[in-house]
Amino acid sequence: MSHSVSKVSKARFIVLGAAGALLAAIAAIAVVVYSGLYNVAADIPHTKPVFWLIETMRERSVAVRATDLAVPGDLDNADRIVSGAGQYADMCAGCHLAPGMKRTEMSRGLYPRAPELRRGSDLSPAEEFWVVKHGIKATGMPAWGVTHSDEMLWDVVAFLRKLPELSPEQYQALVKEAPTHDEIMQDQPKQKMEADDGHGGHAH
Ligand code: HEC
Incomplete structure (x- = not known):
């Protein structure tokens, strides 16, 4: 029984990890957008x-x-x-x-x-x-x-x-x-x- 329990907790770990990574990515994008970090000026080329x-x-x-x-x-x-x-x-x-x-x-x-x-x-x-x-x-x-x-x-x-x-x-x-x-x-x-x-x- 303990075998299948560890399988379940492993799957849960992966799902939580993926959700965490996604949240971190969204937060990073939000920081870049709201901080005004990216320069939209037409006299500076895009990165x-x-x-x-x-x-x-x-x-x-x-x-x-x-x-x-x-x-x-x-x-x-x-x-x-x-x-x-x-x-x-x-x-x-x-x-x-x-x-x-x-x-x-x-x-x-x-x-x-x-x-x-x-x-x-x-x-x-x-x-x-x-x-x-x-x-x-x-x-x-x-x-x-x-x-x-x-x-x-x-x-x-x-x-x-x-x-x-x-x-x-x-x-x-x-x-x-x-x-x-x-x-x-x-x-x-x-x-x-x-x-x-x-x-x-x-x-x-
Ligand atoms: C106010 C400026 C402006 C005017 C007026 C204008 N264009 Fe453009 N056009 C651009 C810009 C800037 C691009 C480049 C867009 C890009 O690189 O994404 C472009 C891109 C294009 C492209 C694509 C070229 C390629 O190789 O990808 C064509 C074709 C084109 N224009 C034709 C025309 C035609 C025909 C007219 C007149 C009917 C016209 N344009 C008027 C600014 C203008």
């Missing part, structure tokens, strides 16, 4: 483990959500690329820069850095679309799908595929050819613009 954690989480999060997206077959269509160029110049270049463009104050201060998209990207078109539509939390990368239709954002992706090949002159020529931002936004589905209550008063 290596935190950087790894966030980067891996972002890559996996985007990859998993982009797998089932249907990519249009006409991303090399010239009209798409022109429309995307106009949108890029208005909505993206301030952070991601463009051929022939100097770094902006905003691009210099962002952390994480906004990658210079003219240098190309490891992302697939579906992943680029997902990021552009939904944005990335706590990075400055906005969710453009709140105000823009999927079709328009595929135009942006079409342009991103072309961007690494463009000289400053070719880039400028495409932007000049594109409709202005106001013209583009007139074509947006009504509910996208109406859902936007922060726009107070100016006409679209």
Whole structure:
């Protein structure tokens, strides 16, 4: 009998030990959070483990959500690329820069850095679309799908595929050819613009 009693107390010891370790871990996290130990300043890089954690989480999060997206077959269509160029110049270049463009104050201060998209990207078109539509939390990368239709954002992706090949002159020529931002936004589905209550008063 004493044999099974010692088995029970051993199991109890393990369970209590695990619960104790868990409590200690939660307490340690609480101390780090509440003491203000971690520096959230954008001019000090993350520690290596935190950087790894966030980067891996972002890559996996985007990859998993982009797998089932249907990519249009006409991303090399010239009209798409022109429309995307106009949108890029208005909505993206301030952070991601463009051929022939100097770094902006905003691009210099962002952390994480906004990658210079003219240098190309490891992302697939579906992943680029997902990021552009939904944005990335706590990075400055906005969710453009709140105000823009999927079709328009595929135009942006079409342009991103072309961007690494463009000289400053070719880039400028495409932007000049594109409709202005106001013209583009007139074509947006009504509910996208109406859902936007922060726009107070100016006409679209
Ligand atoms: C206010 C600044 C800002 C603007 C404007 C902005 N972005 Fe971003 N974007 C970022 C930042 C910062 C990141 C990096 C996020 C990260 O590393 O987690 C990013 C990431 C991305 C990525 C992912 C790149 C990669 O390789 O992981 C893509 C694609 C992208 N942006 C496209 C766009 C497009 C297209 C637009 C315009 C429609 C745009 N962004 C506008 C700041 C911006």
